[in-house]
Amino acid sequence: SFYSWWQLCLGNNRCDCLPQVSKRCAVIGGSGFLGRHLVEKLLDRGYSVSVFDIRQSYELPGVTFHQGDLCDKQALLSALKDVSLVFHCASPAPSSDDRLLFERVNIRGTQTVIQACLDAGVQKLVLTSSASVVFEGTDVKNGKEDLPYAKKPIDYYTQTKIEQEKLVLEACNKPKGFLTVAIRPHGIFGPRDPQLVPTLVDAARQGKMKFIIGDGTNLVDFTYVENVVHGHILAAEHLRADSPICGKPYHITNDEPIRFWDFMSEVLVGLGYPAPRFHLPYTLVYGLALLLLLLTWILRPVMSFKPTFTPMRVALAGTYHYYSCEHAKEHLGYKPVVSLKEGIARTVASYPHLRRGA
Ligand SMILES: NC(=O)C1=CN([C@@H]2O[C@H](COP(=O)(O)OP(=O)(O)OC[C@H]3O[C@@H](n4cnc5c(N)ncnc54)[C@H](O)[C@@H]3O)[C@@H](O)[C@H]2O)C=CC1
Numbered sequence: 418s419f420y421s422w423w424q425l426c427l428g429n430n431r432c433d434c435l436p437q438v439s440k441r442c443a444v445i446g447g448s449g450f451l452g453r454h455l456v457e458k459l460l461d462r463g464y465s466v467s468v469f470d471i472r473q474s475y476e477l478p479g480v481t482f483h484q485g486d487l488c489d490k491q492a493l494l495s496a497l498k499d500v501s502l503v504f505h506c507a508s509p510a511p512s513s514d515d516r517l518l519f520e521r522v523n524i525r526g527t528q529t530v531i532q533a534c535l536d537a538g539v540q541k542l543v544l545t546s547s548a549s550v551v552f553e554g555t556d557v558k559n560g561k562e563d564l565p566y567a568k569k570p571i572d573y574y575t576q577t578k579i580e581q582e583k584l585v586l587e588a589c590n591k592p593k594g595f596l597t598v599a600i601r602p603h604g605i606f607g608p609r610d611p612q613l614v615p616t617l618v619d620a621a622r623q624g625k626m627k628f629i630i631g632d633g634t635n636l637v638d639f640t641y642v643e644n645v646v647h648g649h650i651l652a653a654e655h656l657r658a659d660s661p662i663c664g665k666p667y668h669i670t671n672d673e674p675i676r677f678w679d680f681m682s683e684v685l686v687g688l689g690y691p692a693p694r695f696h697l698p699y700t701l702v703y704g705l706a707l708l709l710l711l712l713t714w715i716l717r718p719v720m721s722f723k724p725t726f727t728p729m730r731v732a733l734a735g736t737y738h739y740y741s742c743e744h745a746k747e748h749l750g751y752k753p754v755v756s757l758k759e760g761i762a763r764t765v766a767s768y769p770h771l772r773r774g775a
């Protein structure tokens with residue numbers, strides 16, 4: 418019908434019946450877990466994409482790869498040529514806990530990204546921040562964006578994510594025609610995630626997932642990667658000089674807080690591992706994790722090992738941390754596109770090699 422033909426034309430910029438609008442964007446960190454999902458969705462929506470990353474992890478038609486370090490402005494400039502929209506979702510892995518690396522990439526590197534965007538005439542910058550910027554290791558229930566930044570962030574990763582977010586939001590400058598916004602996701606999961614499911618399975622295979630830290634009732638947000646991508650694209654497409662979103666952060670969640678240990682159990686059981694059953698007091702495990710951390714520092718000159726239960730992970734496993742995405746609903750028209758149940762099913766199905774006995 419005429420209606421469905423017109424809807425097709427409006428919803429998809431690749432329709433042959435309309436003049437093509439240039440939709441060129443860059444994804445810094447586009448080789449990573451979130452970055453690649455974002456790139457795939459942008460291609461679906463008719464964008465052409467430049468990926469800038471220190472590594473190239475795949476090839477796709479419609480994507481131009483630029484390999485380089487985001488601290489190098491000249492390298493960035495060649496990737497930002499003719500680009501009006503930039504997504505910045507690069508970061509060192511939180512588990513690296515390398516203060517100097519986080520400061521170099523997340524703080525100084527982000528200053529370089531902003532400067533390169535200004536030099537290249539980029540109009541919009543969408544940062545992937547993190548809901549953890551307000552998390553201090555104590556309960557956050559239905560946290561809104563107006564919560565203050567953590568005064569005592571739980572690790573260097575979070576500390577530098579705070580500085581990074583401030584830099585990007587403060588760089589928003591309507592008279593200069595440079596608009597910025599930050600998306601704060603929490604606990605991203607989905608196919609190809611290198612962090613959550615692999616760490617969980619590794620711990621299960623070592624027999625370390627028998628215990629529940631605390632009483633197991635703490636609610637947490639886990640956000641399916643496609644919802645996070647959806648939030649980023651909505652933010653980019655709503656970012657205009659007359660929009661209330663300029664220079665603001667937005668929580669993007671699944672809007673279905675779940676008990677941390679129920680989520681872990683569903684993933685573990687889905688992959689054929691037993692669910693954790695025995696309870697341990699939170700303060701005991703947190704204290705042990707601190708002790709273990711101290712040991713790794715003392716022993717660093719002679720041997721190095723990475724404990725599974727770091728104080729940061731114990732804090733995340735034993736406290737409430739879920740966030741309101743009402744502002745994203747109101748200002749971006751956001752609504753999760755994949756439910757938690759469906760997200761978990763898709764995730765479990767995507768890791769056949771991590772199943773028990775595989
Ligand atoms: N995974 C999660 O649960 C959450 C992630 N985030 C944020 O989302 C973003 C994406 O995270 P993931 O996709 O999970 O991580 P990831 O590690 O899969 O991807 C990060 C990408 O950044 C690239 N990168 C790192 N240093 C770089 C540099 N100096 N120059 C250029 N590229 C560099 C890496 O090569 C990698 O491809 C990050 O900003 C992270 O802080 C926020 C909340 C939760």
Ligand SMILES: CC(C)CCC[C@@H](C)[C@H]1CC[C@H]2C3=C(CC[C@]12C)[C@@]1(C)CCC(=O)C[C@@H]1CC3
Pocket residue numbers: 511546547548549603604605612613616617620725726730731733734
């Ligand atoms: C061994 C178990 C107690 C925990 C295994 C799962 C954890 C690896 C993950 C559970 C919550 C996750 C999480 C993040 C990383 C992976 C977990 C700790 C982040 C720290 C990633 C970066 C962020 O910005 C915030 C995330 C919060 C939740």
